[in-house]
Amino acid sequence: MGITLYTFYPSDNCLRAETVLRELELQYEVEIVDLMKGHQKQDIYGSVNLRKQVPSLKDDDAVITESVACVMYLQQVYGVGKKSLLPASKKELGECLSYIAQFHEKLNPNAIAGTALFGGGTKESLAPRIAKLKQELTVWEKILDGKDFLVGDISLADFVLFPFFNTQFLLLKLPPEEYPNLFRFVSEMRERPSVKECRYWGEGGYEVFAALAKGVEFLA
Amino acid sequence: MGITLYTFYPSDNCLRAETVLRELELQYEVEIVDLMKGHQKQDIYGSVNLRKQVPSLKDDDAVITESVACVMYLQQVYGVGKKSLLPASKKELGECLSYIAQFHEKLNPNAIAGTALFGGGTKESLAPRIAKLKQELTVWEKILDGKDFLVGDISLADFVLFPFFNTQFLLLKLPPEEYPNLFRFVSEMRERPSVKECRYWGEGGYEVFAALAKGVEFLA
Numbered sequence: 001m002g003i004t005l006y007t008f009y010p011s012d013n014c015l016r017a018e019t020v021l022r023e024l025e026l027q028y029e030v031e032i033v034d035l036m037k038g039h040q041k042q043d044i045y046g047s048v049n050l051r052k053q054v055p056s057l058k059d060d061d062a063v064i065t066e067s068v069a070c071v072m073y074l075q076q077v078y079g080v081g082k083k084s085l086l087p088a089s090k091k092e093l094g095e096c097l098s099y100i101a102q103f104h105e106k107l108n109p110n111a112i113a114g115t116a117l118f119g120g121g122t123k124e125s126l127a128p129r130i131a132k133l134k135q136e137l138t139v140w141e142k143i144l145d146g147k148d149f150l151v152g153d154i155s156l157a158d159f160v161l162f163p164f165f166n167t168q169f170l171l172l173k174l175p176p177e178e179y180p181n182l183f184r185f186v187s188e189m190r191e192r193p194s195v196k197e198c199r200y201w202g203e204g205g206y207e208v209f210a211a212l213a214k215g216v217e218f219l220a
Numbered sequence: 221m222g223i224t225l226y227t228f229y230p231s232d233n234c235l236r237a238e239t240v241l242r243e244l245e246l247q248y249e250v251e252i253v254d255l256m257k258g259h260q261k262q263d264i265y266g267s268v269n270l271r272k273q274v275p276s277l278k279d280d281d282a283v284i285t286e287s288v289a290c291v292m293y294l295q296q297v298y299g300v301g302k303k304s305l306l307p308a309s310k311k312e313l314g315e316c317l318s319y320i321a322q323f324h325e326k327l328n329p330n331a332i333a334g335t336a337l338f339g340g341g342t343k344e345s346l347a348p349r350i351a352k353l354k355q356e357l358t359v360w361e362k363i364l365d366g367k368d369f370l371v372g373d374i375s376l377a378d379f380v381l382f383p384f385f386n387t388q389f390l391l392l393k394l395p396p397e398e399y400p401n402l403f404r405f406v407s408e409m410r411e412r413p414s415v416k417e418c419r420y421w422g423e424g425g426y427e428v429f430a431a432l433a434k435g436v437e438f439l440a
Contacts, residue, residue: 068324069318108325
């Protein structure tokens with residue numbers, strides 16, 4: 001039994017789940033669900049995840065869908081003692097959980113790469129959402145002012161938010177000089193071993209991502 | 221010091237936060253932020269919540285924004301032993317956290333009352349989102365088949381999801397006979413003391429909600 005991660009490497013949502021598995025030093029098996037080949041529609045995967053999405057986790061008889069649920073689950077079950085990714089102080093815990101909820105409520109609804117790649121969006125039709133996203137990113141630029149990480153020395157919030165910001169720099173070609181705090185944060189996180197060693201960046205991951213990125217070059 | 225809930229009673233997001241405060245039997249002060257009178261724009265509130273939204277919590281020097289972050293925080297700090305709202309088994313914990321993330325990802329982006337009330341949406345312009353919401357509700361109808369609660373005997377997922385479903389029956393006038401499982405779940409939750417005693421349902425809460433509901437009658 002044990003933990004299985006259902007993942008497709010070029011996905012930033014999958015990067016989120018795999019990073020936290022590594023950060024918590026957990027052993028896990030990997031099942032590649034190649035979205036480009038329609039693997040997610042196969043019955044064997046459907047029985048794990050009714051919504052046919054990646055990432056999903058299986059941990060013995062538990063099935064977890066949605067990347068934030070995956071990392072909350074891992075923290076809840078395995079994030080004890082020194083490995084805990086939730087801050088001990090009320091103040092930092094409040095910040096950490098607020099930022100994670102704000103990812104869901106403020107950032108992710110404005111993610112546009114998927115619509116651009118698969119929903120046939122054009123630069124013109126996506127312009128209002130790009131504007132909204134850029135406005136929202138200025139809020140996070142302010143939150144990160146004078147800070148290395150979103151919360152304290154690092155917390156679950158950093159692992160939840162980093163893959164999203166990283167994708168915006170790679171896909172939307174956000175100019176680093178306009179978002180210096182966000183870019184410093186992203187650069188720092190990219191060097192973290194749990195992040196750096198994810199297959200997202202390696203063969204079959206980052207290259208597919210780079211090919212996908214070509215498809216949204218018109219957004220930059 | 222202690223806990224202060226910044227709330228506006230007619231809001232289902234505020235109902236979510238207050239219900240969990242009661243469920244965990246916590247003492248708390250209430251600060252009414254009357255959105256109809258623009259209280260959220262006042263400086264005194266701005267210092268608590270940069271995003272000027274309700275609900276927010278203050279707990280000593282901790283500030284928590286977004287209703288799901290509020291209830292996750294309360295569970296994390298105060299939900300110990302018999303009062304814990306997170307299931308003990310991996311299987312149910314996985315379900316609970318997945319449903320909470322799915323609320324963020326699948327349901328809330330399709331909430332349309334706000335757009336209808338304040339964003340000038342019409343029945344025609346909102347039709348695609350109403351259709352999407354109704355399709356998504358059929359997923360939850362299936363999840364609740366043969367179950368009293370979303371997870372086990374009740375969990376944080378039930379307190380997160382209930383206010384959303386409740387609002388859809390009240391605002392969109394969803395026909396109960398088309399969603400029998402969802403309606404049974406909502407009816408059961410409405411009778412729960414922690415829910416029933418919330419000011420949402422009392423003077424100054426439910427009546428304002430009813431007035432707001434008139435503004436979206438055209439959606440039904």
